[in-house]
Amino acid sequence: MERVVASDDPMIDVDRLRAELDADVVVAETDDEDAVRDAAAGAAGLVVDVNTPVTAGVLDALDDLKIVARAGVGIDNIDVSAAADNGVTVTNVPEYCTDEVATHTVTLLLDCVRTLTAYDRDVRDGGWGWERTRPVHRVRDQTLGLVSFGPIARRVRDQLRGFDLDVIAYDPYVDAEEMADADVEKVALETLYERADYVSLHAPLTGETAEMIDADALAAMREQAILVNTGRGGLVDEAALRTALEDGMIGAAGLDVLAEEPPTAEHPLVGLDNCIVTPHAAWYSEEARDDLNAAVAANVEAALAGETPPNRIDPDTDWL
Ligand SMILES: NC(=O)C1=CN([C@@H]2O[C@H](COP(=O)(O)OP(=O)(O)OC[C@H]3O[C@@H](n4cnc5c(N)ncnc54)[C@H](O)[C@@H]3O)[C@@H](O)[C@H]2O)C=CC1
Numbered sequence: 001m002e003r004v005v006a007s008d009d010p011m012i013d014v015d016r017l018r019a020e021l022d023a024d025v026v027v028a029e030t031d032d033e034d035a036v037r038d039a040a041a042g043a044a045g046l047v048v049d050v051n052t053p054v055t056a057g058v059l060d061a062l063d064d065l066k067i068v069a070r071a072g073v074g075i076d077n078i079d080v081s082a083a084a085d086n087g088v089t090v091t092n093v094p095e096y097c098t099d100e101v102a103t104h105t106v107t108l109l110l111d112c113v114r115t116l117t118a119y120d121r122d123v124r125d126g127g128w129g130w131e132r133t134r135p136v137h138r139v140r141d142q143t144l145g146l147v148s149f150g151p152i153a154r155r156v157r158d159q160l161r162g163f164d165l166d167v168i169a170y171d172p173y174v175d176a177e178e179m180a181d182a183d184v185e186k187v188a189l190e191t192l193y194e195r196a197d198y199v200s201l202h203a204p205l206t207g208e209t210a211e212m213i214d215a216d217a218l219a220a221m222r223e224q225a226i227l228v229n230t231g232r233g234g235l236v237d238e239a240a241l242r243t244a245l246e247d248g249m250i251g252a253a254g255l256d257v258l259a260e261e262p263p264t265a266e267h268p269l270v271g272l273d274n275c276i277v278t279p280h281a282a283w284y285s286e287e288a289r290d291d292l293n294a295a296v297a298a299n300v301e302a303a304l305a306g307e308t309p310p311n312r313i314d315p316d317t318d319w320l
């Protein structure tokens, strides 16, 4: 029987994989390259979480591997072109949590606007006052800037319709007409920083997007701008963001992702009054986890049977 190795991550439903696959499914620590190489030696399938480094070095060493199945959307931890060179199929699971991440994004944004978490902290400390250290503005007619216009960004746009925002977006791979159909104006990145009261990051982490939110980008944003990131921590220069939040260059930030997860106790963005952080939980709902694991099983099953899996990643995708 072929062997399938799965990262030890509660997101991955190993019982389900065992029930649905005609394979020997084993769980392993896969947090560094040596661990992945050792665990997956001789395996036909590798089911990975976001922390598993599936590098060229790892792929070159795994001669029997047919598929790397990412249990998630983002494939920034997988060297897709090295996989293609080694004849290994890569899959992800698109759209299993589009609703959840959109709702989480909207929630982080509205919390930053209305300062709910800070009010609750005040009340727990015995306070009872509406006054804030930074001004609160009406949401209607503010401008939302979406960085990338993929499935999650589109759902954010839809979920915020009742708020009557102006919506602009930067995505070099989506044309203006498609955005206009969703009542969104396509703009250059510099224009987005200039005009957006709210900047929401939904780009995948790639060579093009790594630390795109650096000191210059933050300086170009509006003074009271709110930055929301449910994409990837690596999109942001975190030291620069801390400085911008402390110096009042921007108003607030709501983050679900950090460059290193979990963060150390001294992380620059944990504990600031104008920054809320959630633990990479935007994807989570019971329904999303179910959909995720059903799709992972289908992808691995197809690859082991020599078929093209439903969610095969095309290594020639423009933005990879
Ligand atoms: N916090 C969480 O729990 C989760 C986070 N994510 C993150 O959210 C990201 C977005 O996910 P999806 O919307 O499903 O789409 P996706 O990951 O398929 O993103 C594709 C979109 O990004 C655009 N894009 C590519 N390169 C770009 C660039 N240089 N600048 C601007 N846009 C660019 C593409 O044109 C496309 O529209 C994922 O890549 C993942 O990293 C996804 C799921 C859960």
Ligand SMILES: O=C(O)C(=O)COP(=O)(O)O
Pocket: 011, 049, 050, 071, 072, 073, 074, 075, 280, 283
């Ligand atoms: O699906 C994704 O890309 C996510 O970010 C959520 O899953 P993860 O926590 O990365 O395993």
